[in-house]
Every structure is written in C-alpha cells, then in structure tokens.
Amino acid sequence: MHRYREFLTSLGWTALILAVFVIGQTIPLPNIDLSSAKKAVDHVTFLRLFANVTGSDFSNQTLFSVGMGPFMSAMIIWQAIQAVGDEFIGHLSPHQVSIGKYGITLLLAIAQSFQLVYLVRDSLKHFYLPGTTYDLTFVGSMVILIAGAMFVAWLANLNAAIGIGSSVALIIPGIVRGIPNNLMHGFGDAETVTIKLTPTSITIAVILAAIFLVFSVVTNAAELRLPVERPMLDREHSNSYLPIKFLTSAGMPFMFSSSLFMLPRYFINQATGPKTPLQHFIATWFSYRTVQGIIMYAVVLLVLNYAFGYINLQPTQQAKTLKESDDYLLGVYPGDATEAKIMQHFNRLTFLSNFVMLFIGVGPLLVGLFYPAATNYSLFLGSMMILAGMSIGVTDQIHGLLTKNRYRIFD
DSSP: OGGGHHHHHHHHHHHHHHHHHHHHTTSBOSSBOHHHHHHHHHTOHHHHHHHHTTTOOTTSOBTTSSTTHHHHHHHHHHHHHHHHOHHHHHTSOHHHHHHHHHHHHHHHHHHHHHHHHHHTGGGBOOOBOTTSOOBOHHHHHHHHHHHHHHHHHHHHHHHHHHSSSGGGGGTHHHHHHHHHHHHHHTTOSTTOOOOOOOHHHHHHHHHHHHHHHHHHHHHHHOEEEEEEEOTTSOGGGOEEEEEEETTTTTTHHHHHHHHHHHGGGGGSOTTTOOOSHHHHHHHHHTOTTSHHHHHHHHHHHHHHHHHHHHHHHOHHHHHHHHHHTTOEETTOOTTHHHHHHHHHHHHHHHHHHHHHHHHHHTHHHHHHTTSGGGGHHHHHHHHHHHHHHHHHHHHHHHHHHHHTTOOOSOO
16 A cells, blocks of 8 residues: 555645635625626636636636636746746746746736626625725725635645646646536637537537547657667666657647637627727637638637747757757757757647647637537537646656556666
8 A cells, every 4th residue: 555655645635625726616705796797707708718728717706716827827928938038047046936936926816806806896795994985895806816816826836746737637627617618608609509418419529529539648649759869878778769749739729729819809899799990800800600710710729839839848948958968869969959950840740730729629610610509619629638638647647656666776
C-alpha cells in the first residue's frame, strides 16, 4: 500500500479542494435577486461561452462566480510575456514571479467582477453604510467576487503543488457540466436551433463523441521527436530527443475562440437588431450563419492555434535551455540555428494541425448552413477536444505517481 501512498494523498487533497470549490459555487451573493440576475446574464452569449471553459459560473451569482477565469487568463498572459521577454523574466526571483502572476490575476478579477456586477446591477438590493446614505451594494458585491476569485486562484496553485491535475482540475468539472448544454443550445443566441435530447439525438451524440474521443487522444498524443545529443553524459545514456506535439496548442484555441468571436455582437441590441452600418457589418461577419462569419471564425481559430502553440512550445526558451546544458539537436549548431530549426518544425506541424482545428470547429458550421442544428456540434466537439487534452495531462501525472518508484538504476 505504501507504493501508492503519494498518489492516494494527492488524490485526497484534490478531492478536498474540489469539494471546497463546489461548495463556494453554491453560496449566493447577499442582497441580490438571483432569478432576475440570471436573466440579465443569460443573454450575454460570450460570457456564457467563456464561463463554460474556465470554471466560472456567471448564470448563478455566487461567491465563486468569477471562478478560474482571471487565473487562467493571467497564466496565459504570463506565458506570453515569458515567450517574448525571456531575458527579463529570467532575472526575476520566484517571489517576484509570483507577485507578477497574482498581480495580473487581481487586475483581471477586478475587471471581470465589475463586468458581472454591472450586468446584474438592477437585481441588487441596496445596502447602505450604517448612519449614512452611501450605497455599498455595488462595491461590496465586487469585493466579494474579487475575494472569491483570488481564493480560487490560491486553490488552483495549492492543487498544482500537492494535488492531481495541476490547476486544470478545477476546470474539468465545469467543462463536463457544460458539454450537454453546448450540444443542446450551441452558441445560445437568437439564431441557435435547440437540439432536443431524444433517444435518437443522444445516440448520435454518444457515437460521435466516442469516435471523436479516440481521434482526440491520437492527435493529442502524436508528436515529432527531434534527436538530441548530450555530450556531458556517457555514450550509453546520451541518446535523447526533443518532443514537439502535433497539436502544440492542445485544445486551448477552442477555450477562447467562441467567446472572442461572439464578443462584437454584444454591441448589437438583440431585441431590435442591427441599425447602423457598423452593426450590420458585425451582424454579417460575426455570425456563424453566414459564409463571411464562418470565414471570420476560421481566422480567429487559426490565429489562436498559432499563438497558443508558440506560447506552449516557446522555441527561444527551448534553444536557450539546450545551449546552457551543452546539449544540441543532431546536426544543428546551438543557439539561433537551433531556434530556427525548432521554429521550422513548429510551423510545419501548425500548418497540418490547422486542418484538424478547421475540421472540428468550422466543419459543423459549414454543415449548419444546410442543416442548422449541426452548428451546435462545433461547440460540442470543441469542448470534447479541450476535455481530451486536459484528461491526457491528468492521466500522465497519475501514471507518473503510480510508477515513479518502479525503476532500476542498474541493469
């Protein structure tokens, strides 16, 4: 039993952290009419799409409504800063790095909390500072949401340190919970055709999900291995390789493509429709029901695929790490030549992976031009891809914990 002690301990911590997270999502904000607040938020499609993949819950105004959104966004921003400013970041102490990450998280938590409270402002019940006429309702609700978001960020870091699944463990339950909703309601705006859960539709969805899960596992596991020479090791143990994933961006583009694509439509009154030329342009080019809109969504998806792939791979950092450890790619000079070689392979793999992204995200939209209900499968399959990528990472960590003590130093 002692062989699995570390795994069971980590599993126990993750279960406890998830329990705290779930309980926090059931504690409602004080002084708010939950039913009218839900109606105020539900029509903002891009917020619902963003919440589905970041562990947030904007439909129910609770202590953890903002959830993992600020922390996830902050980690992505920090990785982007690290990718372009490696020299500067490399000189920072761990304490300074932590301050930077939490600082960005706090700023994003303030912004998202303000946005949420502003949307539900008419549902707030006024609360005044005792003895004055100063209304604390808006600011007080913001402070509660910000505190909840920062506590969730702490939980995510705690799970990364002592639990299983790193910080994504807090996101996976929300993604799983949102998959049926994505299938039924798709993008969730006025143009959406709802798929009713009949035995036929459920059977079709289950079959497609099973086939797609196998496809997702294969594509997420596929990688290119560049031979690495390690002259500082003896010849018998010097053979190694640098892996570059076929899907270097994993499922990250699908986490943000839908919400970014739907964001401009927020500036169109959904009740009256587009009135100005700009609004007509937005309605045409940011609709999944038009050819122009599908082209725009494809562009958003491809840009995010390249950006997240570059951030995840960090070719400059990879080349620097190899050079500093006196290792090198076989037949390639260290330094700039190594970085160029990594970028060459990255660009080729990204070009090929673009077809996978378009097949998953854009394919159902093209079918939806003729069979409207098919558009819902764009979000459905995208969520499955995100879930598959995260699950593979969690599975690898579990496998590592279970087998870390099963090794032989000498043959």
